[in-house]
Amino acid sequence: MQIARVAYEAYAYSKMGLLFGPVLHVPSEAPDLQATDTFCAHRPRCDVGYTGPTCEHFSCETRNWCSGHGQCTALEQCTCDDGWSSENCGTANCTGLNDCSNQGECVAPDSCYCYDGFDGSDCSQPQGDDLNAPVFNASHYYCTVSEKAKTGTSLLDVYATDADQGKNGAIHYELVPYGAEIVATSYLVIDSVSGRVTLLSPISRNLLTTHTLLVWVKAVDGGVPLKEAQAQLHIRVIDVNDHCPEFHSLDSGSMHFVNMSSEINTTVVVIEVTDDDFGDNGEIIISFAASTAGVVRNNFEVDATSGRISSLVSPLTVGSFPVVIVATDGASNPCSKQLLITIQVLPPDVEPQNLNRSRRQPQ
Numbered sequence: 001m002q003i004a005r006v007a008y009e010a011y012a013y014s015k016m017g018l019l020f021g022p023v024l025h026v027p028s029e030a031p032d033l034q035a036t037d038t039f040c041a042h043r044p045r046c047d048v049g050y051t052g053p054t055c056e057h058f059s060c061e062t063r064n065w066c067s068g069h070g071q072c073t074a075l076e077q078c079t080c081d082d083g084w085s086s087e088n089c090g091t092a093n094c095t096g097l098n099d100c101s102n103q104g105e106c107v108a109p110d111s112c113y114c115y116d117g118f119d120g121s122d123c124s125q126p127q128g129d130d131l132n133a134p135v136f137n138a139s140h141y142y143c144t145v146s147e148k149a150k151t152g153t154s155l156l157d158v159y160a161t162d163a164d165q166g167k168n169g170a171i172h173y174e175l176v177p178y179g180a181e182i183v184a185t186s187y188l189v190i191d192s193v194s195g196r197v198t199l200l201s202p203i204s205r206n207l208l209t210t211h212t213l214l215v216w217v218k219a220v221d222g223g224v225p226l227k228e229a230q231a232q233l234h235i236r237v238i239d240v241n242d243h244c245p246e247f248h249s250l251d252s253g254s255m256h257f258v259n260m261s262s263e264i265n266t267t268v269v270v271i272e273v274t275d276d277d278f279g280d281n282g283e284i285i286i287s288f289a290a291s292t293a294g295v296v297r298n299n300f301e302v303d304a305t306s307g308r309i310s311s312l313v314s315p316l317t318v319g320s321f322p323v324v325i326v327a328t329d330g331a332s333n334p335c336s337k338q339l340l341i342t343i344q345v346l347p348p349d350v351e352p353q354n355l356n357r358s359r360r361q362p363q
C-alpha cells in the first residue's frame with residue numbers, strides 16, 4: 001500500500017498547490033480509496049474537459065469528442081472536417097442537395113436519407129412502388145474458420161440484387177439469429193452496405209455445442225413497406241489443439257496398493273484424463289512412459305483409452321514401483337502430460353483396502 005499512500009499524498013498536495021509541473025485538473029473531492037487500490041486505481045477522476053494520467057490534457061468531452069468529424073484543438077473547441085459544422089461537428093452539410101428538399105435527413109456531407117414517400121439524391125422525387133424483392137446470388141453460403149482466427153478476419157461476401165430503382169432498389173444487409181442459436185451472431189458482423197461478413201471476436205470452439213455456426217443473412221430494400229430476402233450462412237469452426245490432456249483425481253506421487261496374490265486383471269487404479277479439444281485434438285492415449293522398468297511392464301498394463309491399470313500376472317512381484325503415466329492427445333502437433341504414481345505390491349498378509357482407507361482418513 002506504499003504506492004497507494006504516495007499517490008494519495010500527491011493528490012492532496014496538488015489540491016494545496018504544493019506540486020510544481022502541469023496544472024492538475026482534478027475534482028474537488030478526493031476519490032474513494034479501496035483496500036485493493038493500485039496506483040492506477042488511485043488516479044483521480046478528471047474534471048469534465050480534461051484527460052490524461054494527471055488530468056493535464058484538455059478534451060472536447062462536452063462537445064461529444066467532436067462527433068468523430070473534427071479535431072479537438074482547444075478546451076471544448078472543435079475544428080470540423082470539411083462538410084461538417086456546429087459546435088460538436090455533428091451537423092452535415094447538404095447545401096449542394098438543396099438541404100434534402102426538407103424531405104429527408106442530411107446524414108453525411110452531400111448525402112440524404114429521404115423520408116418515406118420521397119426519393120432521389122436530394123429527396124425531391126416521389127417514391128414509386130416497390131415492385132421487386134431483393135434476390136441473393138445463393139441460398140446458402142459456406143465458409144471455414146479456425147477458432148484461432150483473429151477479430152476482424154474476413155469470412156465471406158454475400159451479394160443480392162434488386163431490380164427496382166432508387167430507395168426501392170437500395171439494399172442493406174443484416175444478420176439474424178438462426179432460431180435459438182443466438183451465439184452465432186455474437187461472433188459475426190456484416191457490413192450493411194458491402195455484405196462482407198467478418199469476425200467480431202475469436203470463436204472459442206469448446207464453448208460451442210456444434211462445429212458449425214448457422215445464421216440467417218437478410219437483404220432488405222428501402223421500399224414502403226420494405227421487401228426482403230434471406231439466405232443461410234454456414235460457418236464451420238475448425239478446432240485448434242490449444243488444450244493439453246489434464247489428469248484428474250490423482251496427485252503426483254500418489255501411492256496405490258495391491259496384494260501380490262490378487263487375481264489376474266485386478267484393477268490397481270484408474271487414471272482419469274480429459275482434454276477440452278475436439279476430434280483428434282481431444283482424443284487421449286494413455287500409456288506407461290518409455291522409461292518404465294521391465295518389472296512394471298511384466299506385472300501391469302494400462303488401458304490406452306480408459307486409463308485402467310490392472311495386474312497381468314499372479315502372483316505379483318512384491319515391491320514399491322514408481323510409474324510415470326503419459327497422456328498424449330491425437331493432434332498432428334500432439335501435447336503430452338506426465339503423472340508419477342507409485343504402485344506398491346503387498347505381501348499376502350496385508351490388505352490394500354486398509355492401507356488406502358488409512359491414507360484417505362488420517363487419524
Ligand SMILES: [Ca+2]
Nearest residue numbers: 132164168221
Ligand atoms: Ca425492391
Ligand SMILES: [Ca+2]
Nearest residue numbers: 243277281329
Ligand atoms: Ca488437445
Ligand SMILES: [Ca+2]
Nearest residue numbers: 239240242277
Ligand atoms: Ca481447441
